[in-house]
Amino acid sequence: MRDFTFTVSPNTDLWLRLGRTWLLGQIREEINWYQKYASERNATNSYSLKWNLPLGIMEFRTNAEYTSAKDRPGFEIDARAQRRHLSYGGSAELKTFTKTFIGLTYSTEGTLFDESAVFKDVSLHDELSRKSTTAACKSAIRRRRSRRLRSTSAAQ
Numbered sequence: 001m002r003d004f005t006f007t008v009s010p011n012t013d014l015w016l017r018l019g020r021t022w023l024l025g026q027i028r029e030e031i032n033w034y035q036k037y038a039s040e041r042n043a044t045n046s047y048s049l050k051w052n053l054p055l056g057i058m059e060f061r062t063n064a065e066y067t068s069a070k071d072r073p074g075f076e077i078d079a080r081a082q083r084r085h086l087s088y089g090g091s092a093e094l095k096t097f098t099k100t101f102i103g104l105t106y107s108t109e110g111t112l113f114d115e116s117a118v119f120k121d122v123s124l125h126d127e128l129s130r131k132s133t134t135a136a137c138k139s140a141i142r143r144r145r146s147r148r149l150r151s152t153s154a155a156q
Contacts, residue, residue, distance in 0.1 A: 003034050003035055003036045003037055004034075004035040004036075005032065005033060005034045005035065006032075006033055007030060007031065007032050007033070008030075008031045008033075009028070009029070009030045009031075010028075010029050011026070011027070011028045011029075012026065012027045012028075013025070013026050014026065014027075020053075020054055020055075021051065021052060021053045021054070022050075022051070022052045023049070023050075023051050024049070024050040024051070024052070025047075025048065025049050025050075026046070026047070026048045027046070027047055028044075028045070028046040028047075029043060029044065029045050029046075030043065030044040031043045032071075040080060042069075042070040042071060042080055043070070044067065044068070044069040044070070044071060045067070045068045045069075046065065046066070046067040046068075047065070047066050047067075048063070048064065048065040048066075049063065049064050049065075050062065050063045050064075051063075057094060057095040058092065058093065058094055058095075059092070059093045059095075060090065060091070060092050060093075061090060061091045061092075062088075062089070062090040063087075063088065063089055063090070064086075064087070064088040065085075065086070065087045065088070066084070066085070066086050067084070067085040067086075068082075068083075068084050068085075069082075069083055069084075069085070070082045070083075073113075073124065073128055077119050077124070078119070079117070079118075079119045079124075081113055081114065081117035081119070081124050082113070082114035082117060083111055083112065083113045083114065083117070083124075083128075084111070084112050085109070085110070085111045085112075086109065086110055086112075087107065087108065087109035087110070088107070088108060088109075089105065089106050089107030089108065089134075090105070090106055090107075091103055091104065091105040091106070092104050093140075099141050100139065100140070100141055101139065101140045101141075102137075102138070102139050103137070103138050103139075103140070104135075104136070104137055104138075105134070105135065105136050105138060106133075106134070106135045107133070107134045107135075108131070108132065108133040108134070109131070109132055110129075110130065110131035110132075111128070111129060111130055111131075112125070112129050113125040113128050113129050
């Protein structure tokens with residue numbers, strides 16, 4: 001069977017300088033439209049927010065991202081299931097030498113499928129909803145190539 005489809009993906013990036021810090025945001029939407037199969041039409045909305053706070057030899061970063069999507073969770077599952085994804089985290093870095101940093105990072109993310117999402121009599125909410133948390137201590141050597149581009153090599 002054939003169908004005519006198209007996708008529109010508007011995106012907005014936001015930057016706000018607050019003294020020496022930067023607040024960065026992004027709003028994304030992806031709209032999938034099908035001519036015949038109206039039940040397959042969907043929209044994915046994503047919102048992200050980041051804050052970078054440099055304080056002399058210390059630098060803090062935070063981030064949060066929220067996504068609401070109705071799409072296929074993988075190639076094996078042929079159903080468009082509603083899901084919500086939330087992730088957030090942060091890091092702190094201490095500049096110990098000219099090009100050496102020691103830092104701590106923390107992040108957590110979770111995906112929650114809708115209670116009514118079912119594929120082949122299996123609840124996607126019960127089987128695929130998940131949450132993970134990561135914490136690490138790292139050291140990095142950075143070489144500044146230009147004002148915008150940095151290379152980082154890190155060991156955790």
